[in-house]
Amino acid sequence: MFSLAEENYLKTIYHLEQDSVGGVSTNAIAERMETKPSSVTDMVQKLAEKELLLYKKYKGTALTPSGRKIAASVIRKHRLWEVFLVDKLDFHWDEVHEIAEQLEHIHSEKLITRLDNFLGNPDFDPHGDPIPDKNGNFKATEKKLLSELRKKQRGVCVGVRETGSEFLQYLDKRNITIGTKILVLGKEFFDGSMIIQVGQDQYFISNKIAENLYVQTT
Numbered sequence: 083m084f085s086l087a088e089e090n091y092l093k094t095i096y097h098l099e100q101d102s103v104g105g106v107s108t109n110a111i112a113e114r115m116e117t118k119p120s121s122v123t124d125m126v127q128k129l130a131e132k133e134l135l136l137y138k139k140y141k142g143t144a145l146t147p148s149g150r151k152i153a154a155s156v157i158r159k160h161r162l163w164e165v166f167l168v169d170k171l172d173f174h175w176d177e178v179h180e181i182a183e184q185l186e187h188i189h190s191e192k193l194i195t196r197l198d199n200f201l202g203n204p205d206f207d208p209h210g211d212p213i214p215d216k217n218g219n220f221k222a223t224e225k226k227l228l229s230e231l232r233k234k235q236r237g238v239c240v241g242v243r244e245t246g247s248e249f250l251q252y253l254d255k256r257n258i259t260i261g262t263k264i265l266v267l268g269k270e271f272f273d274g275s276m277i278i279q280v281g282q283d284q285y286f287i288s289n290k291i292a293e294n295l296y297v298q299t300t
Contacts, residue, residue, distance in 0.1 A: 086187050087125065088125070093156045094111060095145055096145060096150060099144065105144050107142050108122045108143070154214045155214075155218065157214055158213060160182045160186035161212075161214075163178075165207055176247040177247070195216070198216075208260070209260070210241025225240050226297060227297070228264065229289055233267070235265075235299060236266075237264050237297030237299050237300060239263075239264060239296070240261075242295060243295075256287075257280055257281060264280055265279040267279050273289055274288075275288050275289055
């Protein structure tokens with residue numbers, strides 16, 4: 083059993099490891115968790131003593147296999163609860179993240195196993211993120227950012243990098259969700275902004291938007 087704070091740190095480091103080369107810096111963790119670097123140092127030293135991560139001053143932090151397993155378990159619970167909230171309780175995809183943040187810390191493995199089976203063992207959550215299995219393994223998918231597509235390329239939205247409610251509401255206004263087909267009509271190479279077609283509608287989107295949408299090319 084680990085505390086809510088410990089699980090949140092392990093989960094955060096897990097996510098940061100996906101985009102980092104080498105160890106995850108204390109400052110990166112502090113920024114993501116909106117806390118002081120000194121507080122991060124205290125916690126990572128505590129987790130290192132429990133052999134959940136490796137920590138070397140000035141060289142960053144990396145999860146051990148045990149730490150990675152716990153982090154994957156928390157992520158698994160979070161994403162299963164998101165599926166439950168959307169599919170069974172009719173929550174919208176922009177409403178579920180904060181609720182799942184609370185539910186992910188329930189420690190009953192029996193409950194989570196039954197939840198997984200009840201939902202039909204889904205592979206992805208409502209935002210397109212893969213759900214780890216009980217062993218912490220993710221289903222691999224081929225995807226790229228919409229910002230990587232060129233003019234006249236087509237893609238299907240399969241996920242989002244940003245899960246904040248404001249961003250998801252922005253997508254809703256443009257009828258973009260998981261499974262939406264997108265055609266790139268034009269692209270400004272100066273700033274990466276795009277003109278895209280969604281159904282019969284055309285939209286101008288910034289590079290920031292394009293860099294937060296995952297697609298599979300078709």
